[in-house]
Amino acid sequence: MDTIYAQASGRGKAGVAVIRLSGPRAWQAIAALCGRLPAPRQASVRLLKIEGEVLDEALVLCFEAGRSFTGEESGELHLHGAVATVAAVLKALGSLGFLRLAEPGEFTRRAMESGRLDLSQVEGLADLIEAETEAQRKQALAVLSGSVGRMVETWRSKLIRAAALMEACIDFADEDVPEDVTPEVRGLLGDVSGQLAQEMARISVTERIREGFEVAIVGRPNAGKSTLLNALAGREAAITSEVAGTTRDVIEVRMDLSGLAVTLLDTAGLRDTEDQIEAIGVARAIARAKQADLRVFLLDDGDIPLLEPIADDLIVRGKADLGGPGDLRVSGKTGEGIDALVSAITTRLSERAAGAGVMTRERHRDCLIRAEAALRASSVELAHGLERLDLAAEQCRTAVRALESLLGRVDVESLLDEIFSSFCIGK
């Protein structure tokens, strides 16, 4: 039986976050981070460290087998709730090498199998799991509908092609299939594993937490975007001047908004322009603003934005120091309304942090890591020739299975479809 771990409390910023571990090596894992274990069922404060680096000061609880939620040896770490702290501890647990992230509902499942829950408890928990998996499904859909999705689609078809080539070579040995499929398979495996490695770096959750959410400030030239940015950041990051169109490149300022890492983007003013250089700046600003997690539209009365605001984007009236009516009015110059704006941004991003699910992204990365390792192993076996083709195929299957949570199920039927549509099988 594996030892599993997962964040048991809700995602996003909270006062306290709880990570739960269960399985035969749960205590060993906790001891690896905190040193001496507290007595079972007695909470005790410990410093959590990995490779000498302090992760957090946490409340540690251990439960012996037979007297825990799952019925197995288990434990809980009560951490300070900052998203980055939780992510760091999760990563540390993963790096121990003998734990894996729990599947949704797996703790409950284990509890049930050891007879620790009654039906009404299960039903209550199932609702929670359902909500969690629903969030993950949405997350997966979001990932799959974007550019990553197109990439994943490509990987999927390439891996199925590679697996089908190998399987055709194995299962239809004495029929009309191309004898040497190795070069094509090698190309496909190398291709996908290279792209996986690249993508892994990109969607890494830790980077996401460290780099934070992107908030773009958009508006017409000279609307006061740069001034607002400076006021928010508290330093002169963007050049501010009275001449419209000063900011031609996208300027980034990283800051901490109530515990959330945020990168503010100051974009070129959006307007139709004859100036070629400025037009490039505008195009870049539009593209970048679209990619951002949130947009703050800084408008003067009567302005119609060039970019359409979506969902919970913020619209504020600028240059409050010059007077005029409005709901959310700010002035970069006087600082008026800045606090209200900050709290509006924070509210929206916190909601996102809770919904997006750190865990989901960590899980994605986990899948990519396993898939990439399996593809590398597959290439190694492939290099040994036909004699180890079954092992290469096995590793390729492992890779496909690992990607399943990103791809949806790939089963043997789709493999056979590929084989039958590509080769003339049947003597």
Next chain:
Amino acid sequence: MKHFDVIVVGGGHAGTEAAHAAARMGANTALVTMRREAIGVMSCNPAIGGLGKGHLVREVDAMDGVMGKAADRAGIQFRLLNRRKGPAVQGPRTQADRKLYRLAIAELCAGQPRLEIVEGEVVDLLMDGVAISGVRLQDGSEISAAAVVMTTGTFLNGVIHIGDQRTAGGRVGDRPSVPLSHRLRELAPNVGRLKTGTPPRLDGKTINWDILEAQPGDDDPVMLSFLSQKPFVRQIACGITHTNESTHEVIRNNLQRSAMYGGHIEGVGPRYCPSIEDKVVRFADKTSHQVFLEPEGLDDDTVYPNGISTSLPSDVQEAYVRSIRGLEEVRILQPGYAIEYDFVDPRALTLTLELREQAGLFLAGQINGTTGYEEAAAQGLVAGLNAACKALGREPVTFSRTDSYIGVMIDDLVGRGVNEPYRMFTSRAEYRLFLRADNADQRLTPRGIELGCVGEERARAFACKSDAMDAGKAILDSIVLTPKQAVSLGLELNQDGVKRSAFQLLSFPQVTFGQLAGLFPELANIPAATAEQLSNEALYANYIARQQRDVEAMRRDENWEIPIDFDYGVLSGLSNELKLKFSAAAPRTLHQAGQVDGATPAALALILARLRQNKRAAQK
């Protein structure tokens, strides 16, 4: 009225295996067949085994079944397919002399106590209230039994097509079973149509063998049964030829006259065994297809041209066959034909192959939508064992995806159903590296011994093999080397500092048993067969250990059986959509529930909780 424990209807590969298995289990068994001399007939190609299929034969053999033994006695050309690839994907295969095979099966049946052969056509099933109580024959006589196994192959509503000619028949020269088909349609909710085809049979005396490439058997033939050592009869070679542009031209010009393309056939044919018409249409860019010329017997001139099955009219068949090199003057003994037949949606069955809605009635073979002798035999084994258990009041016997290809096939059939004739492939097995032809006995024979379906001869042979394996493994484990020592002995190895036993070293591609035996004389005492088997195990040991978690999880889920009358409606917390999906799919186990489209972990948790609750209630 005659009384038996088990009645098996049909004397094909499923039927003989079912009847033999039931009798081995101690049930008094009647095998009812239309013609006694048709028992063990190979209706299609004269070969047994192959990839995935050879695995099934070995598994049937490990349970002391008849197919492997009969194939070895009749084998006239043994080839181990995928010999150059890993042992997990190697499949033993033999060309079988039709007559010898039939005789071997007849002899094995005759020698089996408690097995009686009854000649006659079953026209109806007898019922005692809701339970099956026997069968009625065409002459009006009745036979009673507690369990009935139907293995009627392509005989249910069989229709033979040659061009636009249709004839009712279960096989060329044999009439179909129509009354039984009507009865089955009453009992089984979903009956569909499938089709399969055969090529024309050729007169070997009219083939110009001299200009054709010959394909001989292996130099060191590998037998299908664990009990055979070497071939029983003279070995022969097959011929190889190819279709060409003018063959394809003839076919293309006459497509409308093909039963398939002329719209005469409603049944679905297998993608992997396409007719030559299919090949020409679907792979229009290929200018040539391989044809194997397989002699049907040692004293039989009939040749089976494997690769050109067809439903074109006879005159077109003759034209295209004669366009093929070496067949210019050939005489067709019997035209090829397509056959359509009824099959039962296997999702109506339990894992024991009993109809869920009709206790005591078991189905095995092509009637369940499969193709192939080996698939049929394996189902026959399962149905026969379980019919005997039912009649004798014993616990049912089921197989798992984690222990056998038999388990993979049954789970596929019962869990997913079929939309084309189902054939075994090694790629269907998740645990292919473990489910090998070479260890089928290690996987299944102990279970067979426990069940009582394995005879003394096999039990003894298995004990010998196991002892030799244990002794050999102990020697391999006792030799431990550091990478430095290994390299100093001439083995190529990374200097990773990890000590490894000789057994572990065998998993490296560059280390062979022969090499190690040269270095350590104590290894030379291990018999060659044992050494080979141990090398296979060493090769996959790491992979198999890693898969253990998946295997355990799957077994755990397979062990949670979901009762037929399980009510998804009462599971609050399950969406209506999922309730409908689960009810429609009616999964048999928790594992199958997980395969249902849209199944979520939360839904499985709910089902599991209810199963546990029911179990607790039942215990009280």
